[in-house]
Amino acid sequence: MKIFKISQFAFAAMLLAETALISCGGNNTKSGSDSSSKPAEAAASTTDANTLLGAGSTFVYPLFSKMFAEYNKETGIKVNYQSIGSGGGILQLTNKTIDFGDSDAPLNDDQTKKIGAEVLHIPMCAGAVVISYNLPDLKSTLKLDPEVLANIFLGKITKWDDAAIAKINPGVKLPSTGIFIAHRSDGSGTTNIFTTYLSKVSADWNTKPGKGSAINWPVGLGGKGNEGVAGLIKQTPGAIGYIELAYAIQNKMTFADLKNKSGNYITPTVASTSAAGNIAIPADAKVSLSNTDAKDGYPISGFTWAMIYKEQNYSGRTKDRAEKVIKLLWWNTHEGQKLCNDLNYAPLSPAAVAVAEKILKSATFDGKAIQQ
The missing domain is CATH 3.40.190.10 (Periplasmic binding protein-like II)
Incomplete structure (x- = not known):
């Protein structure tokens, strides 16, 4: 198992270096x-x-x-x-x-x-930021809730078969693979949407590292653009990261259903994104759609x-x-x-x-x- 972990992270590092050179x-x-x-x-x-x-x-x-x-x-x-x-x-x-x-x-x-x-x-x-992952042997769609998601990106949950993930995915055979975090390396509005959501649902995240277009990530490696993060996820077994819905679908990538404020596990779709965006819009149009109150709304929109x-x-x-x-x-x-x-x-x-x-x-x- 140790050999696998070393090769996995070495591969990710080489991929990142190649991306940086390009x-x-x-x-x-x-x-x-x-x-x-x-x-x-x-x-x-x-x-x-x-x-x-x-x-x-x-x-x-x-x-x-x-x-x-x-x-x-x-x-x-x-x-x-x-x-x-x-x-x-x-x-x-x-x-x-x-x-x-x-x-x-x-x-x-x-x-x-x-x-x-x-x-x-x-x-x-409006668009959805999906939580995409690379677990080839997982047959069912992964479910994640706000606490588990925040703890994964904080580096507190490091294995896919962690009890907290297993609890919200009953009957699912989770691999013991280590979790590899992929995030953006550049200043990114996608990052802002994602970290604003995490700051709303996790006191630990809100305290540190907080929200913004560029933050100090606790763990993981960065890719440039949605394309770079998608590339890291696709080519690294055990990876998880956040990308725009269109990139996930175009690249045939799997992504999680996420528990929203109403307690419903929502699949990111155009319909669930529209539900999140169907709100009162201020005159300057500057409004956050994350952690929506809509019962059918996807929470990271x-x-x-x-x-x-x-x-x-x-x-x-x-x-x-x-x-x-x-x-x-x-x-x-x-x-x-x-x-x-x-x-x-x-x-x-x-x-x-x-x-x-x-x-x-x-x-x-x-x-x-x-x-x-």
């Missing part, structure tokens, strides 16, 4: 309807008035890729979206090298201060937001470019919503669409509303 080489950045993989900083110098630049969340990348391809067919406008993580998107927005960022977490106080201007948060859709400067006349931008950005995001929150279900995202509720409309209509150029 990442450093700059070849793993994905773009949307533009096939270019050049960094957003370089792309920002483009003079093409018909190409808009975005960067950020990997959580929403599968949906954005489809949305922007369809938008290009309908309008001729290209969108070069760099899937570099929410933290990267916020940095690019701060540096004014893109037209819009996307994040699965609203700007925090420090980020808002660094930007130094009002930023609008426009909800794009969250919005992803496109982010733009409220005043669009900055850094030599033209009014035409500002109008194109607003039209794109309006299309995303209206016609583009029909693409959500097939890609395992929850469309915006009518209430969320109404809030998104008001936010987009508040964007200005020289102080005058862009969208009438």
Whole structure:
């Protein structure tokens, strides 16, 4: 058994090193309807008035890729979206090298201060963060409750056949395999959704390590983006990690049913994510969907937001470019919503669409509303 544990962790370390090398080489950045993989900083110098630049969340990348391809067919406008993580998107927005960022977490106080201007948060859709695991011999779907999940990621539960896991999975033959934790290595809105949930349900987690887009993980190894974490899980027996539902389904990965606040074990689906998102939406759209009160709602759900400067006349931008950005995001929150279900995202509720409309209509150029 000791030999297996050593080889397992050595393999994971080698995989992580390989991922890091690829990442450093700059070849793993994905773009949307533009096939270019050049960094957003370089792309920002483009003079093409018909190409808009975005960067950020990997959580929403599968949906954005489809949305922007369809938008290009309908309008001729290209969108070069760099899937570099929410933290990267916020940095690019701060540096004014893109037209819009996307994040699965609203700007925090420090980020808002660094930007130094009002930023609008426009909800794009809701998604589920699933708890995926690699236990090839397990025939039934694993059930997890908030306490067990928190203790696994705190490093307090280290074996899959631990009594606490067995108690909520009666009759299931659990392996004695050691648990390997996979988490994000980059600043991530997916991490923010996950750790915000853990902070709500676990006093130990809330005290330390707490919530955020980047935290000091008690245990485990990190992968870059949802893709990196999915890769670690798929290639490491005994692994567990958190990824967006679309990535899990596309990669044919198994994921757990999770006990919600109402005491029901919920399978993450578009329907259970929609149930979590069917709530009152504040005027600024900044709301957490995790640990939902909805009896049929999946508890680790969250919005992803496109982010733009409220005043669009900055850094030599033209009014035409500002109008194109607003039209794109309006299309995303209206016609583009029909693409959500097939890609395992929850469309915006009518209430969320109404809030998104008001936010987009508040964007200005020289102080005058862009969208009438």
